[in-house]
Every structure is written in C-alpha cells, then in structure tokens.
Amino acid sequence: MSDQSNLNEIAIQKEDFSLADEVFLLEKDNLTDGAVVTFTGRVRNNNNGNSVTTLTLEHYPGMTEKSLAKIIIQAKERWNIGRVKVIHRIGELSIGEQIVFVGVTSKHRQDAFAANEFIMDYLKVKAPFWKKEKITDAGQASENWLAAKNSDTDKAELWS
C-alpha cells in the first residue's frame, strides 16, 4: 500500500474523457487487483424543478490538485487499494456530458467500493470547484451559482 499520491492520478481538464480508456489504464499490467470500481458524474437536465441548459465549472488552480492529492492519500491510508484515477472537467458543459470520474482498483471489491465512495464524498465538500447553471424557469432564462448541499456535508462526515 502506498502513502504517496502522484500527479498521474489527477487530471483537471476541459476535454472529455473516455471511460473505456480509463478502465484500460487502471487494468493495464495490473494483475494483482481483481476489482475495478468506477464512478462517472454527468450533467443532469434538471435541478430544483428548473430545466438546466448548461453547467459551467470553475476551480482554483493549484489548490484543486493539492486537495485531491490529499483525499487520495487519505483513501490509501484507509483502504488496501491499488490504482486511483480522478478526472474533473472544467469550463462549460452541456446536458448529458461527463463531469467527473473516479476509478479505484483493489484486490477485493470492498476496498475499491468504499474508497471510491469516500473520494467522491470528500471531493464534493473539500475540492475547490464551483458550478454555475444556466436554467430556464417558466420560459425565463437565468444563471445561478449552485448552493452547497447540507446532505453532501452530512454524507462526508459519516467517514470521520
């Protein structure tokens, strides 16, 4: 088990990513891990009853990478996991587009399942990303910064 995180495990990018390519890289030359757990987050077409047209992601360059690296190190300390990959997109995204990817491998499934959920839960409350949505509410278009959800904070606290 490694207590190190490295930059290859984290990507902050405008471009889309391929789930198949990411799974390939998690599995390539990795004959010790029997479990591969992946999570992908996508842009929904609705939020709080309004129609969403696009989502724009802003982040804090430098701090984003540092906070994700810390989360990955914590996951490696807690569970017996092999490879980790976290991808988060920034910029303007349309409905149905992929936003975030978390992939974790481990010998057996329990560690990869738990570590993947932990990384996502901590990313939600600790990594400096902000979402702004363009919505249409009764034909009226507007832009809103999303408010943080208490349910995300509560969920993350369950791990402490």
Place this chain on the structure above:
Amino acid sequence: MIKIVFFAALREQLNCAELSLATDDNTKTVNDIKQLLSDKNEQWQQTFCNTSLLSAVNHDMVDGNHLVKSGDEVAFFPPVTGG
C-alpha cells in the same frame, strides 16, 4: 505583500478576482484580513458578512485564526459545489 484571490459567486459580487495587500509589522490572521477587506466599502462589507465563506492559505483550507505572513496567498470563496 499578501496576494488575495476570490472565486465563483464571491468574485462576481466583488467584481474582483485578486488583489495585493501591503504587509506591515502587525501580525494578521485570516479574520483580520477579512475585516480589512470589509472596511473597503459598503458593498464589500455586505459581501463579507456572509458567514459561510471559506478561506484557504497557500492552497490549504484554514480557519479565521490562521496567521498570514508576507508572501502567502490567501483565498476566499463560497462553499464548494464540484463533483
């Protein structure tokens, strides 16, 4: 010099992405800096009344009592909403 950066809704409300603060001999906490920024004008004062604002120093989340020194980068931003 202390570099101060703002993000997301806060950056838009202040219409400011970053500024520099000259340092003097007095030791300052993150809360002291917040107070200095609030004193700028009524708009900034109202904006910094928001108690849910988070702060980071040199890319690590910190609380208001954290000491800031010359050369540090201090960030203020709303609760995060990524993922």
